[in-house]
Amino acid sequence: MNAPVSIFQPQHPAPGDGTVLTDEDRARAHHYALLGNLFFAAPEAPLLTALAASARVLGSGDTPFATAWAALGEIAAGSDTASVHDEYHTLFFGIGRPDVMLFGSFYLAGFLMEEPLAELRDDLAELGLARRPGVAETEDHIAALAEVMRHLVITGPDEAGLARQRLFFTRHLQPWYARLADALAAAPQARFYARAGALMRAFFDIESEAFAME
Helix, strand or coil, rough: CCCCCCCCEEEECCCCCCCCCCHHHHHHHHHHHHHHHHHCCCCCCCHHHHHHHHHHCCCCCCCHHHHHHHHHHHHHHCCEEEEHHHHHHHHHCCCCCCCCCHHHHHHHCCCCCCCHHHHHHHHHHHHHHEECCCCCCCCCCCHHHHHHHHHHHHCCCCHHHHHHHHHHHHHHHCCCCHHHHHHHHHCCCCCCCHHHHHHHHHHHHHHHHHHHCC
């Protein structure tokens, strides 16, 4: 699939003790990267093809996660890039306010560029991450937050790293991701992205449960 999006650049060496990633953490990093790609920009043909192929493996079973993968693979197999690109721009770049907002501060405070974004920037500075020059999206964009979680997974598989992952996820993703998924599910013009939102919800639900048990 596509390489991970690159919204942030490290400002100092990442924490971690060099522990080798487990298969589970590699899979988690992969899913965070995928969600970052899907919500940062509309997918191109190779990614749609890869989604359809991956769903044949990951979409087997009756769990919400497998069901979401199967649905995303089915819509990817039946979609062309032009229609998915049109859907992306209609949903997220409509005239006036977009039909669906991808920014955490909107769901947490009701407006963009509010206090949740300032708190997020403080936490990112502590993690040594800064937005790359030329990136238009603010740090509370869902793709940016997925990229941060991927970074935390691959740089901190140790106990301290897991604590950083849990803290960041529960502060900056857990409080609002379900509302984004609901907005996508309710948007009449959302076909591909309703399924992408369902996969996001299913994966983040698993993450929420895992962090609650640690």
